[in-house]
Amino acid sequence: MPVFEEPLPGVLVRRMSRHEDARGWLIELFRDDELPQGFKPTMGYLSVTRPGVARGPHEHVDQTDGFAFLSGKFRLYLWENRSGAADQKVVMDVGENDPVFVTVPPGVVHAYKNIGSDDAFVLNFPDRLYAGVNRAEAVDEIRHEDDEDSRFGMDD
Numbered sequence: 001m002p003v004f005e006e007p008l009p010g011v012l013v014r015r016m017s018r019h020e021d022a023r024g025w026l027i028e029l030f031r032d033d034e035l036p037q038g039f040k041p042t043m044g045y046l047s048v049t050r051p052g053v054a055r056g057p058h059e060h061v062d063q064t065d066g067f068a069f070l071s072g073k074f075r076l077y078l079w080e081n082r083s084g085a086a087d088q089k090v091v092m093d094v095g096e097n098d099p100v101f102v103t104v105p106p107g108v109v110h111a112y113k114n115i116g117s118d119d120a121f122v123l124n125f126p127d128r129l130y131a132g133v134n135r136a137e138a139v140d141e142i143r144h145e146d147d148e149d150s151r152f153g154m155d156d
Helices: none
Strands: 004-008 011-015 018-021 024-027 045-049 054-059 065-069 073-080 089-095 100-104 108-114 120-124
Touching: 004 073, 004 089, 045 054, 045 108, 054 073, 065 073, 065 108, 073 120, 089 100
Parallel strands: none
Antiparallel strands: 004 011, 011 100, 018 024, 045 120, 054 108, 065 100, 065 120, 073 089, 073 108
Protein backbone atom coordinates (compact mmCIF):
# COMPACT_ATOMS: atom_id res chain seq x y z
CA MET A 1 0.00 0.00 0.00
CA PRO A 2 1.35 3.47 -0.83
CA VAL A 3 2.28 6.01 1.80
CA PHE A 4 0.12 9.13 1.73
CA GLU A 5 0.83 12.48 3.32
CA GLU A 6 -2.25 14.37 4.54
CA PRO A 7 -1.52 18.13 4.63
CA LEU A 8 -5.23 18.85 5.24
CA PRO A 9 -7.90 16.35 6.33
CA GLY A 10 -8.91 14.27 3.31
CA VAL A 11 -6.27 15.81 1.03
CA LEU A 12 -3.98 12.93 0.20
CA VAL A 13 -0.56 13.31 -1.43
CA ARG A 14 1.30 10.28 -2.77
CA ARG A 15 4.87 10.70 -3.96
CA MET A 16 5.38 8.94 -7.27
CA SER A 17 8.42 7.00 -8.40
CA ARG A 18 9.97 7.43 -11.82
CA HIS A 19 11.25 4.18 -13.31
CA GLU A 20 13.96 4.89 -15.89
CA ASP A 21 15.91 2.75 -18.30
CA ALA A 22 17.55 3.15 -21.71
CA ARG A 23 14.13 3.50 -23.41
CA GLY A 24 12.94 6.43 -21.27
CA TRP A 25 10.85 6.54 -18.11
CA LEU A 26 7.51 5.45 -16.69
CA ILE A 27 5.47 6.70 -13.74
CA GLU A 28 2.46 4.78 -12.47
CA LEU A 29 -0.23 7.46 -12.05
CA PHE A 30 -2.68 5.49 -9.92
CA ARG A 31 -3.97 2.00 -9.33
CA ASP A 32 -7.52 1.17 -8.32
CA ASP A 33 -6.21 -0.83 -5.36
CA GLU A 34 -4.21 2.15 -4.10
CA LEU A 35 -6.72 4.98 -4.45
CA PRO A 36 -8.15 6.59 -1.32
CA GLN A 37 -11.31 4.87 -0.05
CA GLY A 38 -14.36 6.01 -2.01
CA PHE A 39 -12.45 7.89 -4.73
CA LYS A 40 -13.30 6.57 -8.19
CA PRO A 41 -12.23 8.78 -11.13
CA THR A 42 -14.87 9.07 -13.88
CA MET A 43 -12.92 10.98 -16.52
CA GLY A 44 -9.41 12.18 -17.25
CA TYR A 45 -7.87 15.13 -19.02
CA LEU A 46 -4.54 16.84 -19.57
CA SER A 47 -4.03 20.56 -19.22
CA VAL A 48 -1.00 22.61 -20.22
CA THR A 49 -0.20 25.69 -18.16
CA ARG A 50 2.09 28.42 -19.46
CA PRO A 51 4.96 29.80 -17.34
CA GLY A 52 3.78 32.26 -14.69
CA VAL A 53 0.11 31.33 -15.17
CA ALA A 54 -2.17 30.14 -12.35
CA ARG A 55 -5.30 28.00 -12.46
CA GLY A 56 -7.72 28.69 -9.64
CA PRO A 57 -8.33 29.22 -6.84
CA HIS A 58 -11.61 27.34 -6.94
CA GLU A 59 -13.42 24.59 -5.07
CA HIS A 60 -16.11 22.00 -5.65
CA VAL A 61 -19.31 21.22 -3.76
CA ASP A 62 -19.41 17.48 -4.57
CA GLN A 63 -16.39 16.69 -6.76
CA THR A 64 -13.04 15.29 -5.65
CA ASP A 65 -10.13 16.04 -7.98
CA GLY A 66 -7.19 13.72 -8.53
CA PHE A 67 -4.18 15.62 -9.91
CA ALA A 68 -0.93 14.13 -11.22
CA PHE A 69 1.90 16.67 -11.35
CA LEU A 70 4.68 15.11 -13.42
CA SER A 71 6.29 17.78 -15.54
CA GLY A 72 7.55 21.28 -15.04
CA LYS A 73 7.53 23.09 -11.73
CA PHE A 74 4.27 23.98 -10.01
CA ARG A 75 3.33 25.65 -6.76
CA LEU A 76 0.21 23.95 -5.40
CA TYR A 77 -2.03 25.91 -3.01
CA LEU A 78 -4.65 24.33 -0.74
CA TRP A 79 -7.00 26.16 1.62
CA GLU A 80 -9.34 24.59 4.14
CA ASN A 81 -12.84 25.98 3.52
CA ARG A 82 -15.13 23.29 4.97
CA SER A 83 -17.71 24.27 7.55
CA GLY A 84 -16.43 23.98 11.11
CA ALA A 85 -12.78 23.50 10.10
CA ALA A 86 -10.00 25.85 11.14
CA ASP A 87 -8.54 28.11 8.46
CA GLN A 88 -5.40 26.53 7.04
CA LYS A 89 -3.29 27.15 3.96
CA VAL A 90 -0.80 24.64 2.56
CA VAL A 91 1.72 25.45 -0.19
CA MET A 92 3.77 22.74 -1.91
CA ASP A 93 6.20 22.79 -4.82
CA VAL A 94 5.52 19.78 -7.04
CA GLY A 95 6.20 18.56 -10.55
CA GLU A 96 9.12 17.01 -12.40
CA ASN A 97 11.50 17.12 -9.42
CA ASP A 98 8.81 15.97 -6.99
CA PRO A 99 6.09 14.09 -8.90
CA VAL A 100 2.92 13.60 -6.86
CA PHE A 101 -0.66 12.38 -7.15
CA VAL A 102 -2.96 14.57 -5.04
CA THR A 103 -6.64 14.07 -4.21
CA VAL A 104 -8.54 17.22 -3.25
CA PRO A 105 -11.99 16.68 -1.68
CA PRO A 106 -15.01 19.02 -1.85
CA GLY A 107 -14.66 22.19 0.21
CA VAL A 108 -10.89 22.44 -0.15
CA VAL A 109 -10.04 25.45 -2.28
CA HIS A 110 -7.17 24.69 -4.62
CA ALA A 111 -4.98 26.38 -7.20
CA TYR A 112 -1.69 25.82 -8.89
CA LYS A 113 0.78 28.05 -10.67
CA ASN A 114 3.49 27.18 -13.18
CA ILE A 115 6.59 28.62 -11.52
CA GLY A 116 8.95 27.18 -14.13
CA SER A 117 10.18 28.65 -17.40
CA ASP A 118 8.45 26.20 -19.79
CA ASP A 119 4.93 25.02 -20.50
CA ALA A 120 4.05 22.18 -18.10
CA PHE A 121 1.19 19.71 -17.95
CA VAL A 122 -1.11 18.39 -15.24
CA LEU A 123 -3.24 15.27 -15.52
CA ASN A 124 -6.64 15.53 -13.82
CA PHE A 125 -8.88 12.62 -12.85
CA PRO A 126 -12.05 13.96 -11.17
CA ASP A 127 -14.70 11.69 -9.72
CA ARG A 128 -17.53 13.61 -11.42
CA LEU A 129 -18.17 14.25 -15.11
CA TYR A 130 -17.58 17.86 -16.14
CA ALA A 131 -21.08 19.39 -16.44
CA GLY A 132 -22.66 15.97 -15.80
CA VAL A 133 -23.92 13.35 -18.23
CA ASN A 134 -24.05 14.75 -21.78
CA ARG A 135 -22.78 18.06 -20.33
CA ALA A 136 -26.37 18.85 -19.32
CA GLU A 137 -25.83 19.94 -15.69
CA ALA A 138 -24.34 22.94 -13.95
CA VAL A 139 -20.57 22.81 -13.51
CA ASP A 140 -19.59 21.96 -9.93
CA GLU A 141 -17.17 24.81 -9.39
CA ILE A 142 -17.00 27.83 -7.10
CA ARG A 143 -14.47 30.22 -8.60
CA HIS A 144 -12.57 32.60 -6.32
CA GLU A 145 -9.92 33.97 -8.67
CA ASP A 146 -11.92 37.03 -9.75
CA ASP A 147 -12.91 38.05 -6.22
CA GLU A 148 -10.64 40.92 -5.19
CA ASP A 149 -11.60 40.43 -1.52
CA SER A 150 -10.99 36.68 -1.51
CA ARG A 151 -8.93 35.24 1.36
CA PHE A 152 -7.51 32.70 -1.10
CA GLY A 153 -4.51 34.72 -2.22
CA MET A 154 -1.62 33.06 -4.00
CA ASP A 155 1.08 35.19 -2.47
CA ASP A 156 3.74 33.02 -0.92
